[in-house]
Structure formats: structure tokens, C-alpha cells
Amino acid sequence: GENVEQHPSTLSVQEGDSAVIKCTYSDSASNYFPWYKQELGKRPQLIIDIRSNVGEKKDQRIAVTLNKTAKHFSLHITETQPEDSAVYFCAAIFGNEKLTFGTGTRLTIIP
Amino acid sequence: KAGVTQTPRYLIKTRGQQVTLSCSPISGHRSVSWYQQTPGQGLQFLFEYFSETQRNKGNFPGRFSGRQFSNSRSEMNVSTLELGDSALYLCASSTFSGGGNTIYFGEGSWLTVV
Numbered sequence: 001g002e003n004v005e006q007h008p009s010t011l012s013v014q015e016g017d018s019a020v021i022k023c024t025y026s027d028s029a030s031n032y033f034p035w036y037k038q039e040l041g042k043r044p045q046l047i048i049d050i051r052s053n054v055g056e057k058k059d060q061r062i063a064v065t066l067n068k069t070a071k072h073f074s075l076h077i078t079e080t081q082p083e084d085s086a087v088y089f090c091a092a093i094f095g096n097e098k099l100t101f102g103t104g105t106r107l108t109i110i111p
Numbered sequence: 112k113a114g115v116t117q118t119p120r121y122l123i124k125t126r127g128q129q130v131t132l133s134c135s136p137i138s139g140h141r142s143v144s145w146y147q148q149t150p151g152q153g154l155q156f157l158f159e160y161f162s163e164t165q166r167n168k169g170n171f172p173g174r175f176s177g178r179q180f181s182n183s184r185s186e187m188n189v190s191t192l193e194l195g196d197s198a199l200y201l202c203a204s205s206t207f208s209g210g211g212n213t214i215y216f217g218e219g220s221w222l223t224v225v
Binding site for chain 1: 115144146152153154156159166167169201208209211213214215216217218219
């Protein structure tokens with residue numbers, strides 16, 4: 001079935017260090033993988049996405065890598081800052097073009 | 112450009128009642144999706160509408176329904192409310208349906224069932 005597994009569920013990182021969140025997906029035909037950030041009480045907002053024709057994409061301190069063979073993709077945040085504290089969701093498009101989300105990772109940046 | 116607008120933002124209903132939530136997509140967006148967000152289950156897909164037609168449906172009971180109007184605005188309805196329906200209901204819009212189009216979320220409607 002359509003499934004996206006996300007790990008870890010919670011992550012605490014010292015300010016300035018890097019954070020990595022990993023997701024695996026079940027459908028090898030998936031071709032679009034967005035990441036959303038949701039701050040407390042706010043809407044999820046797209047922070048970066050990647051399509052299956054590339055292996056890595058970077059936007060300032062945020063990068064996403066994709067391994068199609070292993071069916072997993074990861075979010076990397078470098079030089080973390082307090083404002084990076086939020087819940088992060090990965091997602092993948094499945095064959096019926098339905099966007100399925102992971103269960104989320106609560107990231108806490110320790111000052 | 113205005114973002115996705117959802118109304119009402121907060122509401123409290125009693126078990127057995129029904130509720131209707133409204134969503135106005137970003138201007139020019141024709142696809143509207145609905146998600147239920149709860150602490151334990153994350154973001155669960157309810158359904159997607161494009162050009163007034165339901166394109167996809169998640170694994171929710173028939174008590175959950177929706178529709179889309181010719182101006183792309185959408186409503187979702189939950190009948191015979193249960194305590195477990197308490198959640199944040201998020202609407203999202205995109206230019207087109209599927210194909211990896213970026214979806215943009217509204218602020219959500221917080222539903223509490225007592």
C-alpha cells in the first residue's frame with residue numbers, strides 16, 4: 001500500500017549543529033517528494049522539494065537527497081538556528097497522484 | 112496574492128451534529144485537497160477536488176464528504192460527529208491536480224467535538 005515512513009519522530013540538536021530527517025516510501029513509481037515545516041499553531045509550509053530526475057537539491061542551509069534505488073530521501077539542515085524548531089513532514093506522490101505524508105518529526109534546537 | 116482561506120477557524124460541536132467547513136483556494140488554483148491532522152495520526156488525506164470533480168479519496172468513512180464549486184471554492188461536511196473527529200482540518204490548493212504540483216495549505220479549521 002501507499003506508505004511513507006519518517007524517522008526520527010523527535011530530534012533535539014544543539015544550535016549550530018546539523019539535523020537530518022529520513023523518510024522511506026513504498027511505491028517505486030513515486031516521482032515527487034516535498035518537505036513541509038509546521039510551526040506551532042501555524043499552517044504547514046513547503047520548504048523544499050525534489051523530483052525523481054535529480055539526486056540532490058540545496059537551498060541555503062537546507063538540502064534534500066534522494067536515493068531512488070533504496071526508496072528513501074532525507075532532509076538536511078545545517079547551522080541550525082532556534083527558528084528551525086518546528087515539526088517537519090516529508091511526503092511522496094503515489095501512482096494515483098495522491099500526496100501521502102510521513103508522521104512528522106518534531107525538531108527542537110537547543111540554544 | 113491572497114493565500115488559502117479557511118472558515119471558520121475554530122468551532123465546537125456536539126456528538127451527533129454535523130459540520131460544514133469552507134475553503135477558498137489561491138486565485139487561479141483549481142485543485143483543492145482536504146487533510147485531517149491529529150497528534151497521533153499526522154496528516155491524513157481526505158479527498159481532492161479538481162474542476163468540481165472528486166479525483167481522489169482517502170480512507171475515511173462516508174460521513175466525510177466534500178464538494179467543489181465552479182469558482183473552485185470547496186466545502187467539506189462531516190455528519191453524525193464523533194469525539195474522534197476532533198482535529199485540525201487543513202485545506203490545500205494547487206494550480207492543477209496531481210503530477211507533483213506544489214500544494215499550499217490554509218491555516219486550518221480547529222474542530223472540537225464534545
